[in-house]
Amino acid sequence: MFREMHRFEWPIIDSASDEAVIKQLHTSISLYKKEGIYDEFERAFADYHLLDYSVVFNSGTTAIWAMFGALGLRPGDEVLVPTYTFFATISPMIQWGLTPVFCDCSEDGNFDPEEIIRKKTERTKAVIVTHMWGIPCNMPKISSLCKRFNLFLLEDCSHAHGATIGDRKVGTWGDMAAWSLQGKKVVAAGQGGILATSNRSMYEHAVFLGHFNKRCFQELSPESKFALYSITGAGMNLRPSPLAIALANQQFSQFDQWLKQKRLYAQEWIETFSDVPFLTMPKFPVEYQPTWYALVMQYDATKSKFSRSEFVELLQNEYKLGEVDIPMSTCPNHLLPLFAQPHTVRPDFYDANIGNMNDNFPMARKFYDNAIKIFIPARVSDNDDFQLYIEGFREVAKMVVL
Ligand SMILES: Cc1ncc(COP(=O)(O)O)c(C=O)c1O
Missing domain, CATH: 3.90.1150.10 (Aspartate Aminotransferase, domain 1)
Structure with a gap:
């Protein structure tokens, strides 16, 4: 028996981790383009998933924020969300004025696909799922319902790096996916996130939302409506530290x-x-x-x-x-004040009484x-x-x- 409270070591920081971070420390501690360690990790991550593009962020939350933004929805549009998840699957949509419509889970804790049929309205534009604790949601059913009802599908894979259904990885079933790289996650940067997709215009939109100047000039197609804004991007800087991405890249290799x-x-x-x-x-x-x-x-x-x-x-x-x-x-998130009373945070988007206090x-x-x-x-x-x-x-x- 253990004498003192036991913890398994996580993340696993060994001499290869030290080396990767120190090497990055002496190479570059700020990156401005898709270059260096950003490029190396993004390519490895996209290739692993057989996806065309990926872009790093400074957290899973901001990667999810960029996914919602890159859908190009309008305030008041509804998104079906799991109530049982970590709140950051849902919270970024409050900054876009989107309306979370909470859905129940199945026995396994994962998003219940039948909820799409029960909860969708003519305002529903998208579904986001989280593969809870690393077990894939029923993606064949969820993706076919999204196609049938013409809904965007997003995956929060923050618990589920590398999980598969058959030989198809989670993160490849919808329009875009995001992964947290926070320190407890299976691929850890400490603080970081990554978004991946095979949709070029959503990818460019996500780059525009989180990166700016050199990376926008490098990657936005001249015909993109965002190209004109390349100097500023969308006004945000959501780039991660290259040191964090060097660690994630080293963790990912094992x-x-x-x-x-x-x-x-x-x-x-x-x-x-x-x-x-x-x-x-x-x-x-x-x-x-x-x-x-x-x-x-x-x-x-x-x-x-x-x-x-x-x-x-x-x-x-x-x-x-x-x-x-x-x-x-x-x-369960539906009673949290941020979702029940989002007007406190964004009075421009939400009425004081929109609260979803239904606890069913x-x-x-x-x-x-x-x-x-x-x-x-x-x-x-x-x-x-x-x-x-x-x-x-x-x-x-x-x-x-x-
Ligand atoms: C399911 C889920 N989504 C999103 C996040 C947010 O990620 P981050 O902490 O990197 O912002 C987490 C992490 O903690 C999570 O567990």
Whole structure:
């Protein structure tokens, strides 16, 4: 057992990471064009996804902001959004005056495709999904419904770097996709984000929104309506630090290996605990290959002597399993003040009383209320510690089962 609260190391910073960042430090700490480490990482990332273009940002949030902007929608246009996600999937649309229409999830915590049929109106222009905790949403169904109803489709892949359905990666099913590269993510820059697409005009629009001057002169087609504004771009500077992108690039070069190992650990966890009566393991079709950003189980307190929080406290306090916890900030979003009363932030776009206070999202509520999460490590050398998690979890599960 662990003596002190245990954490797996993440991100994995080794001598190759030091070298990559120091090399960048002595090469260039500001980049102005699609050049150097930006170009190297963007190309590798787009190629990996078999997409034509990608552009770096200083966070996942700003990459998502640029995706919404690059759709060219108008204030009041509706976008179908998952209520169960991290808020930054939705929050950037408030800056564009778009109306989030919240959708419930399926049993697996992911966007329920049937909600598109139930919630779309004549004002609905787009759908955004998040592949929660790294498990792909049902993209074949979601993308076919978006085509049928002529809706743009955006993917927030911040939990799901490298996840696939068959041999098709998440991030390639819609018009554009964005990934956070924040420090806890599977590809980490510390602070950073990336947007990818095969749509040239959306790509140029996104470049215009986040970059300016040299990169706009370099990349905007002369016929683009934005070319005239190249000096200023859209007036924002959302470029990331090249040091951060050097780190992301180095992490990315190893990450397929990490994914393989994460999948083995996740499979072992699921097989070990699938017959515990008060736990439901993640379920997904065989052709889905999740990222395992985290593995999220559902806890049924009616089959246990302990409540969910008592169970997790026991694991943390007695067994020092610090990587088991209850996810809090990734939650149903529809009641958050930013979405219920967005006029406080953008009085120019929203009326004081537009609040969406409807709380009828039973699946999202249930998923959130019963979720327990465990971090899944990525290296073979983490195996001894991972086995201590399995042992500790098994002991506590035996203790509390009814
Ligand atoms: C699903 C999801 N979307 C968006 C974001 C925002 O990314 P960032 O923190 O890089 O702005 C996060 C990150 O934390 C996230 O988990």
